[in-house]
Amino acid sequence: MKKIFLTSFLFVLVLSSFSQTYLVSGADATTCSGTFYDTGGSGGAYSNSENQTITFTPGTAGQMLQFTFTAFDSESLDHLLIYDGSSAAAPLIIDLNGHAVTLPYTVTATNASGQLTFVWTSDGSLTYAGWAATISCVAPPTSYNMTDGSTITTCSGFFLDPQGTSDYIDNSNTMTMTFCSGTAQSIKFVFNAFETYEANDNLKIYDGPTTGSTLIGTYSVLASPGTVVSSGTCLTFVWTTDNNHDSKLGWVATISCVAPITCSTCATAQVIPSGTTFPFSHSGTTCGACNNYSSSDACASNYLGGEEYVYEYTPSSNVNISVDLTTDASWVGVIVTQGCPDV
Numbered sequence: 001m002k003k004i005f006l007t008s009f010l011f012v013l014v015l016s017s018f019s020q021t022y023l024v025s026g027a028d029a030t031t032c033s034g035t036f037y038d039t040g041g042s043g044g045a046y047s048n049s050e051n052q053t054i055t056f057t058p059g060t061a062g063q064m065l066q067f068t069f070t071a072f073d074s075e076s077l078d079h080l081l082i083y084d085g086s087s088a089a090a091p092l093i094i095d096l097n098g099h100a101v102t103l104p105y106t107v108t109a110t111n112a113s114g115q116l117t118f119v120w121t122s123d124g125s126l127t128y129a130g131w132a133a134t135i136s137c138v139a140p141p142t143s144y145n146m147t148d149g150s151t152i153t154t155c156s157g158f159f160l161d162p163q164g165t166s167d168y169i170d171n172s173n174t175m176t177m178t179f180c181s182g183t184a185q186s187i188k189f190v191f192n193a194f195e196t197y198e199a200n201d202n203l204k205i206y207d208g209p210t211t212g213s214t215l216i217g218t219y220s221v222l223a224s225p226g227t228v229v230s231s232g233t234c235l236t237f238v239w240t241t242d243n244n245h246d247s248k249l250g251w252v253a254t255i256s257c258v259a260p261i262t263c264s265t266c267a268t269a270q271v272i273p274s275g276t277t278f279p280f281s282h283s284g285t286t287c288g289a290c291n292n293y294s295s296s297d298a299c300a301s302n303y304l305g306g307e308e309y310v311y312e313y314t315p316s317s318n319v320n321i322s323v324d325l326t327t328d329a330s331w332v333g334v335i336v337t338q339g340c341p342d343v
Contacts, residue, residue, distance in 0.1 A: 022135070024052045024080075024120045032059040032137035036067060038120065038130025046078075046130045050122040055086055056135070058114040063137040065116045066108040072101040072131040076270070078122040080131065084190070084254065085111045088119050091190040091227070094258065096131075102259075108156060110141055110254040111192075125273075141255070146239050148175035151209075153182035155257035159189060161239065161250030168250040170201060172243035178209055180234040185257040187230045194224035195249040200242040203251065209234040224251075229258060263290030266340035269312040278321075293341045 020034035
């Protein structure tokens with residue numbers, strides 16, 4: 001009987017050593033281990049015209065999910081969007097697509113629930129091997145309260161006003177704090193909450209390691225900074241309050257590091273293949289795309305007064321093309337030129 005019991009125990013032990021696998025087409029999962037794949041699994045390619053969403057929840061309460069991509073290969077028009085939370089309404093961490101993702105690539109949740117949501121879409125042409133990512137859970141990132149004269153080097157954590165999760169103290173004070181990535185990456189702040197009592201209580205953000213760097217903006221009341229990404233490797237924050245002694249929430253922002261901003265130009269334009277089956281659609285932002293072209297490049301249009309995102313399309317024959325733009329922002333437009341606008 002002892003021999004039979006020992007054999008059974010070893011058999012169960014061997015079975016339990018196999019890692020769980022999760023496909024992007026599967027059900028939402030709660031875990032701290034396993035491997036995450038595209039719809040083709042470990043050995044196949046994904047398919048055309050896919051649209052899949054999956055949310056992962058950490059299997060250990062209080063920890064943060066972490067995915068380390070050891071493989072990624074897709075068509076540039078096929079996208080894996082990763083959101084820092086329980087749905088696609090959470091802040092977008094990154095849009096992975098194409099053949100040039102630097103591996104291994106690690107993404108870690110920074111929200112209170114520790115969850116990550118993945119949204120995968122593929123178009124109607126060309127498929128590739130997809131991806132593989134190892135799943136783990138890690139301890140929550142460090143919280144950094146606004147501290148005068150402090151310089152922090154990090155690629156994760158939370159950034160809060162001086163009083164942290166309590167309402168800030170309005171005491172006629174000015175504080176300066178700098179964050180740097182410590183790598184070649186840009187540092188990114190996503191403000192999940194922001195509120196000050198009045199305009200005299202404000203947060204200034206500078207694009208660099210000092211207050212001599214370019215001022216990105218001054219934010220107060222309910223005018224949140226939203227998402228801020230450095231053009232280099234550092235951001236500097238200056239917090240100013242008056243002495244009215246009325247206070248509000250302050251702010252909470254998540255910190256991460258991302259690939260440096262690549263300006264969108266004719267040389268780096270997103271190419272729409274000539275054989276594309278229309279309609280072709282794309283969503284995104286011009287923020288961080290750089291202001292490369294002036295109004296004189298497009299009939300003195302006011303719409304070339306800011307940052308631009310450039311697409312390139314060469315039709316295989318003479319065709320009529322309709323362009324529809326949907327946006328909730330002002331002063332956003334589409335300009336079509338024959339050739340690059342700076343030529």
